[in-house]
Amino acid sequence: MSRIVVVGSGIAGLVAAVEASRTHSVTLVTKAELVESNTAYAQGGIAAAYFPDDSVASHVDDTLRAGAGLNVRDAVVALCAEGPDRIRDLLAFGVAFDRSGGDLARGLEAAHSNARVLHAGGDATGAEIERALVRAVRASGARIVEQAFLCDLVVADGAVTGVELLLADGTADVLDADAVILASGGAGQLYAHTTNPAVTTGDGVAAAWRAGAAVADLEFYQFHPTALAIPGSFLVSEAVRGEGAVLRNARGERFMLDVDPDAELAPRDVVARGIAVEVAAQGGRPVVLDATALGAEFLARRFPTIDAACRAAGMDWSREPVPVTPAAHYWMGGVATDTSGRTTLPGLYAVGEVACTGAHGANRLASNSLLEGLVFAHRAVAAIDESGAWPNAVAWPEAPAWLDGALVAATPGEHVDAVPVDRAQLQTLLWDTAGVHRDRERLEAAAGVLAGWRASAVGGRTRREREDANLLDLARLVVSSALGREESRGAHFRSDFPSTAAEARHTARTADAADAALLIDTEVTVSC
Missing domain, CATH: 3.90.700.10 (Succinate dehydrogenase/fumarate reductase flavoprotein, catalytic domain)
Known part of the structure; x- marks a missing residue:
């Protein structure tokens, strides 16, 4: 029985913990209370080709079009083809989706060619999913550690062997693990205006980056x-x-x-x-x-x-x-993974918004985020079950091929006279320079300002100070990535490069919709 540590309590973390606890010893750690996550605030719903007048191929096509040519085809196919079964799982967990005339109700959202989005409580879909999954986790036998801040990943001999935590009482703790599954969400607190809750300070992405895991698509x-x-x-x-x-x-x-x-x-x-x-x-x-x-x-x-x-x-x-x-x-970028959630660092998996599977490409299709967390949490646990947690049995796979040619974000050094970072100033800076509209002049100015800020003194930092340090690291990475992509694509818009490049930098990732559809031989059955 392997020791699995899951970090995060949104849909990805909760599903990973429930599924892994069936055959492993699981500890789920979460930054705040168990119920606090981006999932709990999700209104729009969860998309899946669940109905007889829809198809997986159509869902794939819509996802590819929204992704603006940077989707990883295999990830999109996995996301859409496994979606209907994962919806059945949620129904089995007791998620009370809205119904119409006894059947599941569904809605249409932007860029979907079919009405395939399921809701619960009208606009409380995430809260209902969170409720059902929290109940399942509490019944699973998994150990739950709340108010535990992820400081860093523990790395030994090139592999992740645990996590370093800051507990609610201010003490430090280290949990040993055969595998760590990051499910810690995004980093909306980088920006002055965000729909994300206060806990979304990108701690998982920052910790993985410091540990040496590849990160990708941070400009999106x-x-x-x-x-x-x-x-x-x-x-x-x-x-x-x-x-x-x-x-x-x-x-x-x-x-x-x-x-x-x-x-x-x-x-x-x-x-x-x-x-x-x-x-x-x-x-x-x-x-x-x-x-x-x-x-x-x-x-x-x-x-x-x-x-x-x-x-x-x-x-x-x-x-x-x-x-x-x-x-x-929502951050399309994050810790780069293969279609089983494996990062480039042995022993480390990432699922949900913290991960970059490539399924979303340059722009996430509406209501695909909850589905991504659900599908890839299952796939990560399946990979652990099949091969054994690292370092057991099999060699860790090579980095996914789609990372070849990906933009590498540079992090400029700090000025010798750097001053402590102020979060509100950082959020305003990112909003003004790396927000909806971007250009070289403003991005270069932002990079200069960020280089003039530093984190608080290392060691003995409070949770707030550690969050600010993570936000500073990530702000530099986002600005560097946005400078590097000299085109406009998906969620990344450069007013000085308003056109989309004729060829994507990640050409190995792309496929046209027809090619993707040919890969799919999935018959959609309905169980409403």
């Missing part, structure tokens, strides 16, 4: 187009636009009709840039989301969480449009 940060333009940047789900809400400028005009044929249902990066351009053109006056045509009763029933948030802010979105802004939402 997805900005959700519609967060309420109020403190807290509360997310207004894409599903609201899927139901018919529209965006209007300060003059009341629907401007997205002139931006993309799919208007408000264009890919997220297109809508986010459209909003940013319109706000600038209107002298900074905000864009509004107009859902008034949907009616008060429908909005309260279909989107109870958003409805409550609007009303708490003093806005009645059934009677008047509400101001919205893009906000940092």
